[in-house]
Amino acid sequence: MAVLVTGGAGYIGSHMVLALHDAGEEAVVLDDLSTGFPWAVPDDVPLVEGDIADAALVAKIIAEYDVTAVAHFAARIVVPESVADPLGYYLANTVKSRALIEAVVTAGIRDFVFSSTAAVYGNTTVSPVPEDAPLAPVSPYGRSKLMTEWMLADAAQAHGLRYVVLRYFNVAGADPAGRSGQSTPHATHLIKVACQAALGLRPGLDVFGTDYPTPDGSCVRDYIQVTDLAEAHLAALAHLRGGGASGIYNCGYGRGYSVLEVAEAVKRISGVDFPVRLAPRRAGDPASIVADVRRIRADLGWVPTRADLDGIVMQALAWERELLAREGA
């Protein structure tokens, strides 16, 4: 009995593989290594290099490893890139997910957990934002993910598939044991960028917008630690295996931090007073997006244990140092 983790060599998927591994569960990873890394998958977890849209390959993996559930992380995830290459994003995230879902349905697998995003809410003005808030994604990335949510709902209705959609807010931090972390060289995520500035890998941090209607004028986000997020997936799997109904859940902490607060935390923890430049707004950024997390806590019994910005920053800094050391080695 194994869980098929698509995109398991990537940032969040690799933390899911570690969480499964640590819980004594069998996993098999399917990843095309377009943005993932083979070293991110533990040696004793099988890594199959290939495409989620390769139906014959997916069928072979399901049969060979006795797959009983799927956690689907594989995707392209860069919002501005999705604006420049929408058709590429609809192919990677929607069309290929369709093929995967079909292969899963054909194989008679019942339980499916899908990585969605707070981007499906678009520029929401509701805070905290509940799952039943209006869905108005403003990028092809967000739309490509929302369409997959809809496909899952329709496939569940027609074919008896059961799913949990997890809408992640801002994922950050790294494995507390130092086994994985955000490793994409040119990632644009705030905490990673700030940590790179603290380590002198960037000249400083640009704060995109200081005139938002927020307490200090910079954008507010709900940062969720990546291992807590992986554990939300374990809770989702347990829910489905126990006969729980399909559902959609926000993944965050329900607490926001501003960009300036994050910059301060990284400075304080690193002990480096790197330059922080107040820069113009970045297109498409909502002023504030914080999750309403009552539903996931009530239905899945998920209890995060790492909801601490300082801890997240410490892990992110430690991971950047690890990447540097590997480069130098």
Ligand SMILES: NC(=O)c1ccc[n+]([C@@H]2O[C@H](COP(=O)([O-])OP(=O)(O)OC[C@H]3O[C@@H](n4cnc5c(N)ncnc54)[C@H](O)[C@@H]3O)[C@@H](O)[C@H]2O)c1
């Ligand atoms: N990082 C975030 O803040 C964030 C926020 C919300 C949602 N998500 C979602 O979480 C999931 C994982 O994101 P991540 O940050 O770990 O990204 P990532 O780029 O590190 O991981 C994606 C993985 O999928 C693999 N992949 C891509 N296309 C594939 C294909 N066709 N076949 C097989 N493998 C393929 C990549 O090689 C990579 O290992 C994505 O679905 C993303 O939309 C991420």
Ligand SMILES: O=c1ccn([C@@H]2O[C@H](COP(=O)(O)OP(=O)(O)O[C@H]3O[C@H](CO)[C@H](O)[C@H](O)[C@H]3O)[C@@H](O)[C@H]2O)c(=O)[nH]1
């Ligand atoms: O160098 C930087 C980088 C980011 N920011 C700001 O920091 C905040 C967080 O930005 P990130 O790029 O870290 O994250 P986003 O909120 O843009 O995006 C996240 O949430 C989205 C949903 O809203 C998607 O899911 C996306 O994948 C995920 O990374 C934003 O206000 C952004 O403008 C800066 O000021 N300077």
